[in-house]
Each structure stands twice: as structure tokens, then as C-alpha cells.
Amino acid sequence: xxxxxxxxxxxxxxxxNFNTDFYQSSYSVDDQNQGGYGYSNSENPYNKQYGQxxxxxxxxxPSPGMMQPQQPYTGQIxxxxxxxxxxxxxxxxSNSFEDEPPLLxxxxxxxxxxxxxxxxxxxxxxxADGSIMNETDLAGxxxxxxxxxxxxxxxxxxxxxxxxxxSAIGCLAMYCLLNLMSMTGVSFGCVASVLGYCLLxxxxxxxxxxxxxxxxxxxxxxxxxxxxxxxxxxxxxxISALAMDGQQLLVAYPCALLYGVFALISVx
Amino acid sequence: xxxxxxxNKLKYFFAVDTRYVLKKLMILMFPYTHQDWEVRYHRDTPLxxxxxxxxxxxxxxxxxxxxxxxxxxxxLGIQKRFSPEVLGLCAxxxxxxxxxxxxxxxxxxxxxxxHSDLSTFDLIAYSGYKYVGMIFTVLSGLLFGSDGYYVALxxxxxxxxxxxxxxxxxxxxxSISSDSMGMGSNAKPQLRLYITVATAVFQxxxxxxxxxxxxx
Numbered sequence: 487x488x489x490x491x492x493x494x495x496x497x498x499x500x501x502x503n504f505n506t507d508f509y510q511s512s513y514s515v516d517d518q519n520q521g522g523y524g525y526s527n528s529e530n531p532y533n534k535q536y537g538q539x540x541x542x543x544x545x546x547x548p549s550p551g552m553m554q555p556q557q558p559y560t561g562q563i564x565x566x567x568x569x570x571x572x573x574x575x576x577x578x579x580s581n582s583f584e585d586e587p588p589l590l591x592x593x594x595x596x597x598x599x600x601x602x603x604x605x606x607x608x609x610x611x612x613x614a615d616g617s618i619m620n621e622t623d624l625a626g627x628x629x630x631x632x633x634x635x636x637x638x639x640x641x642x643x644x645x646x647x648x649x650x651x652x653s654a655i656g657c658l659a660m661y662c663l664l665n666l667m668s669m670t671g672v673s674f675g676c677v678a679s680v681l682g683y684c685l686l687x688x689x690x691x692x693x694x695x696x697x698x699x700x701x702x703x704x705x706x707x708x709x710x711x712x713x714x715x716x717x718x719x720x721x722x723x724x725i726s727a728l729a730m731d732g733q734q735l736l737v738a739y740p741c742a743l744l745y746g747v748f749a750l751i752s753v754x
Numbered sequence: 755x756x757x758x759x760x761x762n763k764l765k766y767f768f769a770v771d772t773r774y775v776l777k778k779l780m781i782l783m784f785p786y787t788h789q790d791w792e793v794r795y796h797r798d799t800p801l802x803x804x805x806x807x808x809x810x811x812x813x814x815x816x817x818x819x820x821x822x823x824x825x826x827x828x829x830l831g832i833q834k835r836f837s838p839e840v841l842g843l844c845a846x847x848x849x850x851x852x853x854x855x856x857x858x859x860x861x862x863x864x865x866x867x868x869h870s871d872l873s874t875f876d877l878i879a880y881s882g883y884k885y886v887g888m889i890f891t892v893l894s895g896l897l898f899g900s901d902g903y904y905v906a907l908x909x910x911x912x913x914x915x916x917x918x919x920x921x922x923x924x925x926x927x928x929s930i931s932s933d934s935m936g937m938g939s940n941a942k943p944q945l946r947l948y949i950t951v952a953t954a955v956f957q958x959x960x961x962x963x964x965x966x967x968x969x970x
Contacts, residue, residue, distance in 0.1 A: 659820075666761075666768040667813070732771035736813065743820060754831065
């Protein structure tokens with residue numbers, strides 16, 4: 487808050503009919519009242535422009551250029567009486583509390599999208615929609631990683647470290663490869679998100695491994711099928727999101743290598 | 755990383771598609787029926803691998819290298835000799851041999867003032883193609899035992915030697931005609947031939963060296 491007061495010279499030069507003490511006192515009044523929420527919600531249009539900065543954070547101080555009002559700085563703006571009434575401020579504060587976006591929306595977790603992406607993975611033969619990967623969402627993949635580790639734990643293999651290490655290295659390698667192979671680039675979050683979602687069939691494999699042993703002929707066939715399923719859906723999503731043509735098998739092969747390593751962990 | 759190498763140049767080597775990869779793998783394993791080894795150009799720039807099957811690419815060598823490392827891990831795991839340190843050792847040994855080979859090639863081309871348009875990436879690509887042969891050798895060694903290993907070794911060595919000689923011949927030797935303004939550049943064409951043949955002979959040695967301990 488004190489950082490805002492570093493610009494008093496600007497004010498004294500431009501608005502010399504007002505002393506900065508006046509400005510400061512009204513400001514500190516608002517500061518006493520819940521950190522500027524009343525300030526940001528008062529009626530004056532200048533305040534609306536001014537109030538976009540959240541003064542409750544110490545890092546958010548505006549540049550001097552933004553201090554210029556769009557109307558003459560008349561001074562009614564900072565009447566202590568206007569914003570000082572506690573009831574008004576409190577009602578404004580509670581308004582902004584109700585106006586806050588819900589927690590899940592703020593965190594970026596959108597259950598509908600998560601479900602949609604999961605369905606895309608579970609139906610590998612259906613064509614994928616390229617726009618679903620526009621927002622990178624790491625909540626779903628995190629859940630799947632933890633579920634994979636949990637199912638491994640159920641079969642007695644305490645190897646969280648390997649899972650995380652291999653997924654980090656694999657994501658990095660896929661990120662480099664896709665950036666080199668596609669016309670448009672990808673972001674690392676997008677790659678991590680897609681690879682995490684396509685880990686879902688691996689969870690099915692490792693839960694099989696809890697019940698039956700996977701080292702017979704049947705286990706090898708199931709493992710191969712699931713690796714194929716994972717890499718096919720991962721490559722399908724990548725192809726549709728990055729508009730690469732004729733390269734689906736080429737993208738599927740490194741995905742298959744990565745998921746093969748995961749399968750090795752769950753089988754042996 | 756964009757200060758070390760131009761990313762666009764690197765992207766040229768990854769502009770591949772499935773058809774190219776399949777055809778290239780066929781050529782690597784059976785190069786005797788391939789007729790036309792010339793790398794096609796389009797107004798002075800070489801065509802991308804998508805359009806020209808003779809162009810070198812880096813997708814196949816990279817994937818083959820990673821597959822080789824994973825296969826080595828699996829082979830050691832089957833023989834109960836697996837541990838992550840051994841995997842790291844295998845990977846770094848293979849990487850070091852690639853680096854040595856590329857450096858030797860670069861040095862010999864430079865010292866003998868051979869003006870070819872082989873860039874570093876081209877050399878990395880050509881020396882990475884032997885990993886395809888190595889994978890084939892290790893797989894047949896695992897599936898068919900020691901006899902299968904030696905048969906596959908001989909087959910892939912011959913195919914690879916043929917491939918390297920035919921490909922590099924196009925790139926190293928014709929530069930004689932381009933700068934024949936003296937300078938001794940068309941002196942010692944045999945040296946260029948020796949380089950090509952030496953590269954080719956080096957391949958089976960390295961294949962044997964890097965795979966024999968996996969198929970015991």
C-alpha cells in the first residue's frame with residue numbers, strides 16, 4: 487500500500503489545488519475499510535477505472551500514467567463522507583464477496599470438460615474434436631496419476647517415484663518431438679494434459695494386475711491391447727489438436743513407447 | 755537452445771510422414787532393389803523427407819535409438835541382469851559412439867578438403883540409421899537365439915553397408931565435378947572412396963560391439 491504513496495510528486499504537480507494529505511487521508515480511510523473494496527465499487531467513473539487495481543495486494547500499484555482522470559479532478563471523488571460510511575462499505579464489501587466467482591471456476595476445474603475429455607479417451611474409434619484441448623487442464627491428469635499409483639500400491643509395488651519421473655521425462659520428450667514435427671507449436675501444459683488423460687486405460691490394466699497376474703500369455707495380450715488403446719487415443723487427440731496430417735502412426739509410436747514403460751512397471 | 759542450432763533447420767529433418775518412414779525402413783533393410791539414390795532439389799534447397807524418399811531425416815534415428823535403449827533394458831531384464839544403472843550405461847555408451855563417429859567423419863571430411871553439402875545433422879542422421887539394424891538384430895537374437903542373432907547381424911550389416919555406400923557416394927563424390935577449378939580437389943578421389951568405404955565397414959563392427967552383450 488505504501489508504494490502508492492511514492493507518487494505524491496505527480497499529484498502535487500498536476501493537481502496542485504489539492505494537497506496530497508487530503509488524498510492520503512481519504513485513501514487511508516479506505517484502507518481501514520477492508521482494503522479498498524469500497525473504493526473499487528464507488529459510483530464515480532474515475533473510480534471505476536482506478537478501481538481495477540486490487541489494492542489489497544502489495545504488488546499491485548498502478549503506474550503514474552493511469553492516475554490521470556478522464557474528468558477534471560474535482561475532489562468530490564474522495565469525499566471522506568462518501569466512502570466512509572461503514573454500512574455502505576460493508577454492504578459493498580459483502581456484495582463483492584457474493585460477486586466473487588465460485589471456487590471451482592477460479593481454480594479452473596471444469597467438471598464438464600473433464601468428463602468430455604475422459605469420454606474422448608474411452609472411445610478411441612470416435613473422431614476427436616480439436617478444440618477441447620484449448621484450455622490446458624492438469625487437474626484430471628493429476629487425479630489419474632494418483633489413481634495409477636494407488637492401484638500399483640494395491641498390488642504391492644511402491645513406485646510412485648518411477649511413475650512421476652517417467653511421466654516427467656516422457657512429457658518433455660513428447661513436447662520436444664511435437665514441437666519439431668508440427669507446423670504450429672504446442673505448449674508443455676497441453677502435452678502433459680493429453681498424456682495424463684490417456685493414462686486412464688493404464689489404470690484399468692494395473693487394476694487387472696491386482697486381481698490376476700499379468701505375466702502369462704493372456705496378460706501379454708491384454709497389455710499390448712491397452713498400450714495400443716492409450717497411444718491410439720493420445721495420437722488421435724494430438725493430431726486433431728495440432729492439425730498434422732499423415733503422421734498419426736508416427737505420433738502413436740513414441741506414445742506407445744512411453745506407455746510401454748508404464749506397462750512394464752505395472753507388469754513386472 | 756535456439757542459440758545452438760537453428761530450429762528451422764532441425765524441423766526440416768522431422769517433416770516426415772508415415773509413408774516416408776515405412777519406405778525408408780524398407781530401404782534400410784533391403785536396399786538392393788532401390789534404383790534412384792539421388793536426393794532431389796527444388797531450386798537449391800533440398801526437398802523435405804515428405805517429398806523425397808532419399809532425403810535423410812532425424813525421426814527414424816531418434817526413435818530407433820530410444821527403442822534400442824528400451825529393448826536393451828528389456829533384454830537385460832529377461833536375463834535378470836537389469837538395473838537402472840546398466841540402462842544408463844548402455845544409453846551413454848551408444849550416445850558416445852554416435853558422437854565419436856560423427857566427429858571422425860566431420861574431421862576427415864574437413865581435413866581432406868572435401869566440399870560436400872553434408873551438414874552435421876545429415877551425418878547424425880546417417881550414423882543413426884544403424885540403430886534400425888541393431889534393433890532388428892537384437893530382436894532376432896532374443897527370439898531365435900544365438901543363430902538367429904548371427905544371421906540377422908550379417909543381413910543387416912550387408913544391407914547397411916550397401917545403403918551407406920550408395921547414399922554417401924551421391925553426396926561426397928560428385929563434388930569433384932562442381933569445383934574442378936584445380937585446387938587439387940579432384941586429386942585423391944580414391945581418398946573419398948576410402949572414406950565412404952571406411953564408414954560403411956565401421957557399421958557392422960559397431961553393431962556387433964553394442965549388441966553382443968545383450969544376446970548372451
